[in-house]
Amino acid sequence: MSDSSMSISRPPTPPRVSPVEMSQTRNVSVNHDIRAELKQQAEEMRLLFQRRGTLIVNIVSSPGAGKTSLLEATAKHWQGTRRMAVLVGDIATDRDAKRLAPYCPVEQLTTGGACHLEMPLVQRGIDKLGQDDLEFLFIENVGNLVCPASHDLAEHLRVVLLSVTEGEDKPGKYPKMFRTSHALVISKTDLLPHVPFSVDSAITDARLVNPELQPLTVCSLTGEGVADWCRFLEQRLEQLRQSVAWTDETNRSPNKVRES
């Protein structure tokens, strides 16, 4: 009796349903580049600096290939006739920034262990620099031929340095870096008599990966090739500024362009 009264007073139990039956699975199609947001940020920055007439140059190489020395030689060659600044990426120290500070405005970007620079860090460096009338903004990346290849830092020009002591086989071994660069600077050419490095073989190897790669040779220590390198940068700046002027002209008088 007690059993039946208990069963009557018991609240109705809900049917037991497993979580799987209670939920439904939906497939949501995305097809979206995971890095799209960073790429968009880089693209906007690139356009902004193009309008300002500033050429952003991202310098990449393995550690010790001579990025800082090349920038020192560049600044010495121009002797203050060109407005340049450098964002220096380093894992731990500000040694490179200190070397460059006597020549031009420098901002240190310390990655705290990370192997490459990313757009937010560059953005912070640009804000701290606070220079909006530059002709050249150099970004000295962290020494590494792998990870920096995958990160667009809003540069107009990516330059990969290859020192003759590293060996001529590097382009084939690090294809993405050489594929995504615009210019190849072969550095430390004063050591060529002492090392088994063929400039021609290195360029041939690099062009298999990227036929558009513009090769240059420099020795920052002796100054050999530095004038050509600087002229190359000046030409690129000129092209950048002409492209802005052309765009402005097109926007102002579309009819005129259509006629021609």
Place this chain on the structure above:
Amino acid sequence: MHETSLVRSLLKQVGALLDAHLGESVETIRVEIGALAGIDRTLFELAFLDLVGESRCRGAVLLIHEVPISGTCLYCGRDIIIEGFRFVCPVCHSTHIQITGGEDVRLLDVDISSPDPSSCESC
């Protein structure tokens, strides 16, 4: 190393999708990794296993599709697949190639589990 920051970004994006679709949990995340994306598949998977447990995507399974580098030969016009990072047209041997695929890491789709509307009395 940069695989970790990519996975973190991926989990954040999938978490946002979960919110947007009022889902409860994520069952599957399908990702495409191009051969020229600069990403190591094993490191990507390890980073995922490390991070997924602490994210909104806890319990989700990662499925990776690897895609080769594809391009169009600017000389003969053929669509080609680039192997061994030799950017040479296998047909006409031209080196002038426009890359059309295999450079990105893409989030393809996700399976999101949500409460069944028919089992919800207030709906």
